[in-house]
Amino acid sequence: MDQTRNDDGAFPASDPQAQVDKIRPIPRISIQAFCETESVSHPIEMAGADRRMAKAHLKVQMGGIKAAIEHFQSAPTPNLVILESRQRPQELIGELELLADVCDPGSKVVMIGHHNDVALYRDLIHRGISEYLVAPVSLADVMSVIGDLFTAEGAEPLGRTIAFVGAKGGVGSSTIAHNVAWSIAKLFSSDVVLADLDLAFGTANINFDQDPAQGIAEALFSADRIDDVYFDRLLAQCADHLSLLAAPSVLDRTYDFPGDAFNALIEIAQRGAPAVVLDVPHSWNEWTRSVLSRADQVVITATPDLANLRNAKNLVDNLVKLRPNDSLPFLVLNQLAMPKRPEISSAEFSEPLGVEPLAEIVFDPGGFGNAANSGRMIAEIDSKHPAVSVFHHIAHVLTGRGEAKKQKKGGLLEKLRLRA
Template sequence: MNGLSYDDLSLPEIDADREPRVPSGAELEPPVDTLDLKMVPRIAVQAFCETEDVTRVIETVAQDRRMSKAHVKVHRGGIAAAVEFYGQAPTPNLIIIESRNQSARLLEDLERLAEVCDPGTKVVIVGHVNDVVLYRELIHRGVSDYLVAPVSLYQVIGAIGELYASPEADPLGRVTAFIGAKGGVGSSTVAHNVAWSIARQIERDVLIADLDLAFGTAGLDFNQDPLQGVFEAISSPERLDETMLDRLLSKCTERLSLLAAPATLERTYDPSEESFDGLIDIMRQGAPSVVLDLPHGWSGWTRKVLASVDEVVIVAEPDLANLRNAKNMIDTLGQLRPNDGPPRLVLNRVGVPKRPEIKAAEFADALGVEAVVSIPFEPQLFGTAANNGQMIGEQDERHATAELFTRISQVVTGRSEVQRNKGLALGALVGRLLKKGRAGA
């Protein structure tokens, strides 16, 4: 090849500054296995589209958070345009080509494309012919995948993710970030109890990272006093790997490991926007569930973390300031995560005696989301747990509040189907706890 870059070539491209239109209707309907979509690694992707519909889907795919590390360019034209283009330039990691040709013509065109493809380049065809014989022939000839139009962004992202997931590698972990709508609402307490519940009740390995560098409480809550943790991990990004991460982790239970914050004021902490990128990537490889305990605040790095994770949980108390802040966060995250559902909402400390509160249903209604659970105000229970360095489930695994944390853990891990015939229903649990709290006031 002559070493020309893609930018040296004069091929019509989709205007990168144009706001892409999101496909509507069934095109955006997420499949049942959306939770299994994989993060795409740092690869170069070139797409050659013949129709406006497929063009829009690929444009939307390029903006999805799962593609944030990939470099995607969308060109007009099908196989003929690709052959001309790669006659003068090296091929990228992945080529996506749309073709409206019938089977015989499509196979002929692929022969021409094969002559200009570099070794190691993968090809995905988006065709308009639904023919299993054609599919088998394409796979036999080395095509990585064949998708039948119309395609959805979930299909395309899923296909790319599957291509670049090593068969030997463990599945990428699912990352959930917890953040408070207001300072002091108990977001860290919720995050820690949910992490413990995932490890204990769902029996998944969990890594929890306390990202509140100055005032983090995870070490106290889990009765750990590690000498190193998050700060050391982000201070040496060039040395950070799975081996180093293992050395920095504190083992809380058989399945739960903690990356603690220094929680000292000996230095000031001003993480850059990219500070936690490498750490989160490596944590994904270390366990199927990753929980991030974020401090309340809004900065470049918190914004980026929240935009990139699989689930966001906003913890709020039922008052006006929390409502305003939660509304702002949900609206902003909707723009940052256009192809994901809204953040999860957890109402905490519900039923404080003599405190005017917004009703849980009205609070959730104003945000346009449904609260996963409402956790009652129980200062004795939570205070005792904190002082003992225990989780609620460690004090009493059958306690009604422990059941609420189990419910959250099921939702954020995708196991939202709650076992029936197991004790009281969620509504009855909350009602019983609220009555108990008022009776003791």
């Protein structure tokens, strides 16, 4: 899997990984594929294991169109049938006519052939085939065609989820998540929902000087009746275009959740905002693993010491396994140049992870402490603070809007270094 990014941290538009990253979750559908070669069956099987296909049910069999005809003589056809054939155009059309006799008319059919023939393509489309692809196909090809076929025409796209998690407690992941959410809302006048998933000890309400009566706990414990209207009532307005789903301010109960507890809540948030920022607590259990594995992008915050390096490496390795078709997580190195503290250099830290830092933030307890105690973001306290340009840079990269304008070298950049 090619993980090469542009200088701004994003993937080139022609990069297959960029195509995959743009694909939205596939709805609850059934898919059966009948292949003739491993070069076609393998990317289809990879698609079936992708997080965006979690709701779909995919089965891959060998044998091509003949196997499909035999199978559907005694079984109902699924929502989508994917077929591979190495037959020449005339023979292919003949086999498809036999298949039509046993296929339900409501099923969609995607044909993967080995002949790049415009006349064949037109003939297949005229006969009701949904799409014709020429082998070999990639994971991006398979995922894209499924997504295109089962996305409602005119439907608004789901918002992208960006999960922030710390490699260790106290590394500033929440502070970065909150400030980046604020930057996205301010820079692009785009609606953002910030969800504080640390129900026991979340700080988003304090950092934004909010004290809502209800928040994320009510949404989770009322999952059976939550809808868009109820969800909107739980949001606290923090700034123009920025809404907060706050964690409780008291420890009046324990919070133990199954792995899929947050799925419905996040999906509702995605329907109402182009960006959903998830402030994930530093813990490793079923639900945090599920949230991180399903997020569109993951940002790991770490400080430059050995414990953080070990934990960050474990996180990256596990997320690569959980998200085999996704881009690597982003890395933010925080609290650099702390007086009298020895630290691992940026190059030494990133090398075993295989991830270059998206940004590096210098230790500044005064600036960040003043902002936290005031219940405001860094940019609201001091718009010229060097961290503001970092948060804007991260916001540009995560939203795919290119790179924020960089400052000239020297001056502030000697204290605060940006890396794409």
